[in-house]
Amino acid sequence: xxxxxxxxxxxxxxxxxxxxxxxxxxxxxxxxxxxxxxxxxxxxxxxxxxxxxxxxxxxxxxxxxxxxxxxxxxxxxxxxxxxxxxxxxxxxxxxxxxxxxxxxxxxxxxxxxxxxxxxxxxxxxxxxxxxxxxxxxxxxxxxxxxxxxxxxxxxxxxxxxxxxxxxxxxxxxxxxxxxxxxxxxxxxxxxxxxxxxxxxxxxxxxxxxxxxxxxxxxxxxxxxxxxxxxxxxxxxxxxxxxxxxxxxxxxxxxxxxxxxxxxxxxxxxxxxxxxxxxxxxxxxxxxxxxxxxxxxxxxxxxxxxxxxxxxxxxxxxxxxxxxxxxxxxxxxxxx
Numbered sequence: 001x002x003x004x005x006x007x008x009x010x011x012x013x014x015x016x017x018x019x020x021x022x023x024x025x026x027x028x029x030x031x032x033x034x035x036x037x038x039x040x041x042x043x044x045x046x047x048x049x050x051x052x053x054x055x056x057x058x059x060x061x062x063x064x065x066x067x068x069x070x071x072x073x074x075x076x077x078x079x080x081x082x083x084x085x086x087x088x089x090x091x092x093x094x095x096x097x098x099x100x101x102x103x104x105x106x107x108x109x110x111x112x113x114x115x116x117x118x119x120x121x122x123x124x125x126x127x128x129x130x131x132x133x134x135x136x137x138x139x140x141x142x143x144x145x146x147x148x149x150x151x152x153x154x155x156x157x158x159x160x161x162x163x164x165x166x167x168x169x170x171x172x173x174x175x176x177x178x179x180x181x182x183x184x185x186x187x188x189x190x191x192x193x194x195x196x197x198x199x200x201x202x203x204x205x206x207x208x209x210x211x212x213x214x215x216x217x218x219x220x221x222x223x224x225x226x227x228x229x230x231x232x233x234x235x236x237x238x239x240x241x242x243x244x245x246x247x248x249x250x251x252x253x254x255x256x257x258x259x260x261x262x263x264x265x266x267x268x269x270x271x272x273x274x275x276x277x278x279x280x281x282x283x284x285x286x287x288x289x290x291x292x293x294x295x296x297x298x299x300x301x302x303x304x305x306x307x308x309x310x311x312x313x314x315x316x317x318x319x320x321x322x323x324x325x326x327x328x329x330x331x332x333x334x335x
Contacts, residue, residue: 128149
């Protein structure tokens, strides 16, 4: 079926990417790929420009410099400002000139969007105060600590408030940009771009399915034997009461020790281990969900699916499709 032609619009939406050295290459490429020129198959409804505080060579993560000729004046004429990642020394402040340029753009009605660590710039400008925001799961704690008024959500792929939007790391920048295109131009136009990029216009789940669960150690001597004992028996219906009895302490004392040494409750730690074991089995085996549920101590497929979705915002089946190696295809390719 040949898709119907999309009508042209007379005034392209001006998108400006605000960069700084060392500029992460992939988030910038995500924005350029979505908002850039797609050729005659997709009518141009955006213009895309790159700027930086100090025009000239901008060092990138590719090991090559990017020559950027536009300065902060480009931010002042943008309809959307995208900050595609922002790498700087821990604790370093965002340049006052950059902060003021972003604030001024927001005041006059421009949309400000951040990909990954670009949320640091929006937070420094005060645009995220009292608001929910996303960033890369590995940098969520840093953002929350530096800007306590920001409600950092380490799970979601992106958050859009209309005037301000933030995304998780790397490829989640594509998710956010396609979402913004859909909001601006409609789902059909966004789908046309997504097809040319050979990707879905909307991904299922959240970034927690990509995050590493905290390891069970190192822990103090008082808990280490218990954690080893539980880890070897995940298939058994062990709960906090059994863990406390094994340690010969009350459930309250056990909870206090877990909170002090690991920062989480014993029930949370046990569920995290069961979810980690589930992820491994989904990635590495063809076992049905019912069998996996028994092996990790979640009793039934219904319970596993519910717990898995609560933890990762996706289903076991979708997770398996995304992460399990296609062993059959690899075998066919072998000599």
